[in-house]
Amino acid sequence: MAERKGGAGRVAITGIGMITSLGRGVDANWPRLLAGDSGIHEITRFSTEGLRTKIAGTVDDLELETANMPAISYAMADMAVAEAVGQSGFGDDGVFPGDLFVAAPPIEHDWMARQFLAEHCSPGETSPYARRPIDTPDGAYFSYHEDFMNGTLADRLAENYGCSGSPITLTTACASGASAIQLGVEAVRRGERPAALCVGTDGSINEETLIRFALLSALSTKNDPPEKAARPFSKNRDGFVMAEGAAALVLEDPEHAKARGATILAYLLGCGEAADTFHRTRSNPNGRAIIRCIRGAIDDAGLSPTDIDYINAHGTGTSENDKMEHFGISEVFGDHKASLAVSSNKSMLGHTLTAAGAVEAVITVKTLADGILPPTINYDEPDPAIELDVVPNQARKQQATFALSNSFGFGGQNVSLLIGHPDA
Amino acid sequence: MTGSEPSRRVCITGAGLVSPIGGDAESRWAALGDGAGRPARVDHETYAPFFTYPIGDFDPSVQIPKPGDQRAMGPMMLYGVHAAGVALEQAGIKGEEALLEQTHMIVAAGGGERDWSLDEQIVKGLPGANDKGAYLNREMADGLRPTLFLAQLPNLFAGNISIVHGVSGSSRTFMGEESAGIDALRIAFDKIEAGQGDIFLVGAGFNAERPDLHLMYHAAGLLLRDDYAGLWHRPDAGICLGSAGAFLVLESEQSAAERGARVLGRLSAVESDRTRRVPGAAKATASGQFGRIKASMGDGGVGILSGACGSGTITAEEKGFLESVLHERPDAVVRGTGEAVGHAVEAAFLQNIILGLDCLERSRMFPPLATDEPLEADADDREVNQILVTGWGHLKGEGMALLEKADG
Incomplete structure (x- = not known):
């Protein structure tokens, strides 16, 4: 048998789980994403009196005694992990014998x-x-x-699911979810344990976090109607929309997965990362870190740019991000850019911040498995400076084999994941 | 661990530490030898009735020359970014763009400093406000400063290191109190051994001089108050927070040899675990770790640096564990560094790694810090060429590392 492309360090994905403002579970989210539904709505959790942004993709129906940041973040992570671990069928008696990597928002006391x-x-x-x-x-x-210690959420997950070793809690801002997956890929490749559980969760929307991002002029103020606010790649985009959610992936050594007869949903073939040294909130206009990051993922997978069919974009809908992401894609892919489809889940879900990299990786797995590309909605006024096939407004039946998922964060942290179809 | 390819063995080629006992190796060694000066370093006034160990003297403008960069950080990041610069300089990487692009960063941190006067103003006004939501929004929108809350984001710590020192290989920030620092070291160590990178900048920062953190730790009844007591004999309310910034450059032996970098010490093992903290569980975990590590320990003199946090029950358990190690290695010399530097949470473990390098450099331990405790025996002039570092989280997480003399 001819050697498969991207064979060297491939890691199997054997379980996925997610919760967002569109619903609980992968099966609840996926049809709504394909329908182009938006989870963005008016904020009811707290008063937005006097604030310019009054909308978000909060997850509100969790029935928690205290709906604070650690409680919401934990509840969502727990649901996503239960779904992913359940699907993977790995471990038993409440013991998941693998590492745990959790991307979580930094916790501090709230006003309550x-x-x-x-x-x-x-x-x-x-x-x-x-x-x-x-x-x-x-x-x-x-x-x-205890509830407000940064390590507590992962510690409780580790206890609840019987994970091995010391659970790692991490943040790389908006790239956090992807960093958690990258740490998992590396751990499985090192072979210390056959599997890793990678989680991104973010239930951090409160008065203070909303005002902080607003003061950075990062948020959309198109409050009415809420579902039209997130406009990645559009000419009239005016910022991102904060959102909540969680996603979990079970990563596994492919031989181990096959030996126990697990279904392989997709493969993680490569990871790229690069830090920008330019500015605390802006990327270097030379795009060097983004370019190194995307190239790093493709190289790590042993592929070439022309192998890539689809990009699940970071696509936040801020003026800066979308411009720089387009620039980076243009530099890396050159002429091949014209054959690429590039869409942004954030047009529907908003920006799930710490969770986004994991949420979008799960959606990318579904994109490959089902042969349908989720759309970029609210794409009514294309930005002529951004020449991309953004899968405008409607999902498209198209079988992708190799997909990139980009995550670029404040503070210059960039991560790209290369995910491949299970038959690739 | 032993058995790895010699070229993949892990060396330390740079170390930078600012701590309550000074900003450079000479001043901290002098302070460690001078137990009598210790009470003077503990601040029992600013955050009375609690005790804190404020940062010692250092000049941040040496490593962070631009005032604009300094203004973009709170004290925690300032300590760490300075220490990172010292470590990079010692490793011969500072300013070397090609090397900086290959340098991977793993930083352990919690959130940065808040605007405490704004917090106090808001909490004072909130009960009397007619529309509490509107009041809160107005006060924050008017009072919060973007530069300050950027300094609150933990990942901006690593971001600032990238900006100030040009480290651009990769950037990851671990959170989760004591374990974050231990796991930062463990992941860098595992990645070097496995060939997933050659040069790593690993570090942490902690600022103890924060009223919000005193409130946070006091809520659980964890802070020593009123009367000072020695590290090994405190009640559960027994932690004295201490400030620190601690950074290391870790490197594969092959990379260090090729660059001709001076090796400060060899990192032979890093263990990190968690357990549900029922009585005896942490001790059992640590005993397992020691069981794995001792196989790779040589016959030479052993120093043990414990990062015991001081909270009575868990510190007593750690003391019991250390006594069991002494039973196996009666020649070992134990020091609980919390007595000298306080508890630096995320930075505690890495600080002790650097203090361990200080000991290896001189082949001996500093005098006992807890003079009233037989656990810390006088070392006379016992030669030491390997250091075991232990670190237990105040709530969770147990870590252990073995450092060896480079030429040993």
Whole structure:
């Protein structure tokens, strides 16, 4: 048998799970993505009085006692992991004998917690930081510590699913989900354990995070109608829309997966990454890091640019990102760009931030498996400076074999994943 | 671990540390030898009734010359970006663009500093506001400064290292308190051994001088207060937070040899695990780690640097573990560094790796820090050529690493 393309370091994907503003589970999300539905809506979790952006893709129906950032992020991660691990059929008796890599939002006390502690830790004080906690019984508010530690979410997942080793919690901003997958690919390739569980989750929408991004002029203010706000690659795009969600993937050594008769949904063939040294929120106009990142993924897979059929774009809908992503694609693919389809899930889901790289990897797996490309919706006014086939507004039946999924983050962190069809 | 290809063995070729005991190797060694100066370093006023170890003297303009860059960071990032510059310079990588493009970065960090006066102002005004949501939105939209909240994003720590020092191979930020620092080292170590990269910049930063963190740790009743007590004899409320920035350059032996880089020490093993913290579980995990590591330990003198956090129950368990190691290796010399530098959470483990390099450089341990505790015996002039570093998280995670003298 002739050697398969991209054979050297391939890692099998044997389970996927996701939850977004469009629904719970891959099967709930996928038809809605193909229908071009939007999960963006008016924010009801907190007051948007006085704010310029009043919309987001929040996930609201989780029935949590306290709907704060760690609780929402954990609940969504737990659902996505249950789905992915269940599908993979790997492990038993609640033990998933593989590594755990979790992309999660940085956690800190929210205003609810800060005010509670101000009132309860420091009687008579109105300052949250008053340093006279004499009447506080030690440990009475333990959950206000543990729930807000950055490592707790992954620790609870590791306990719940019986993962091996020390779980890793990571952030590379908007590339985090892809970084979690990359760490998993590397771990499986090293062969320390046969599988890894890679998770991206983000339930971080609150007053403060929304205002922070708004102050960076990063968010769309086209509040009405909400579903039309996210406009990647359009001339009238005006920023991204914050959103929540989680996704999980089970990565596995291909021989191990075959030996136990698992269904291989797709292969992770290559990963590329590069850090930009230019600016804290902008990419270097020379696009060097983006180019190195995309090339890195293609090289790592042992493929060439002309092998690629489809790109699941970072495509945030900010002026800067879409321009730079187009530039990077043009540089790497040259003439082949005309044969590429490039679409942005964020036109429908918004930007799930820390989770986005994982969410979009799961969608890319479905894209390859079902032979249908999800659309870029709200593409009514093409940007003439961006010459791409963005799969405008309607999903398209087209069988892709090799797909790239791009994730580019604030702070200059860039990751591209190369995912291949199971028969490729 | 032993058995790996010699060319894939892991060396340390650069180390940078700013800590409560100073900004360079000479001042910290002098401070470690001078136990009498210790209480003076502990700040019991600024965050009374708690104790903190403020950062020692260092000049950030040496490694971060542009004032604009310095303004873009809070203290945590400043400590770390400075330490990263020191490590890169020592490794001979600083300013070498071709090498920087191959240098992979793994940074352990939590969130950066908040605007505490804005927090206090908002919490004061919130109960009396008619429309609480509108009040909160207005106060934050008016009060938050973009430069400050960029400094709050943990991944901007690595981003700042890329911008200031030009490290561009890759950039990953691990979160998750003590384990983040241990796992940063473990992943870099595993990747070098497996041939997934040759040069890694690994580090962490922690700023103890933050009222929000004191509130966070106090909520769980974890901070030592009122009366100072030695590290090994504290109640559960026994942590003194300490500031630090600690960075290492890790490199494959082949890469270091080809570049002619000076090897400061060899990293022979890094172990990292988690367990559900029922009594005895962390000790059992650490015993397993030691069981795997001791096979690759030589006969030479052993120093043990413990990063025990000071919280009574878990620190007592760690003490029990260290006593069991001493039972096997009666020649080993134990030091709990928390007494000298406080607990630097994400940066604690990496700080101890660098203090371990300091010991290896001199082939001996510094004097006992806890003079009232038999665990820390006087080392006389015992020669030491391998250092075991242990680090247990205050809530979770147990780590261990073995450092060996480069020419050993």
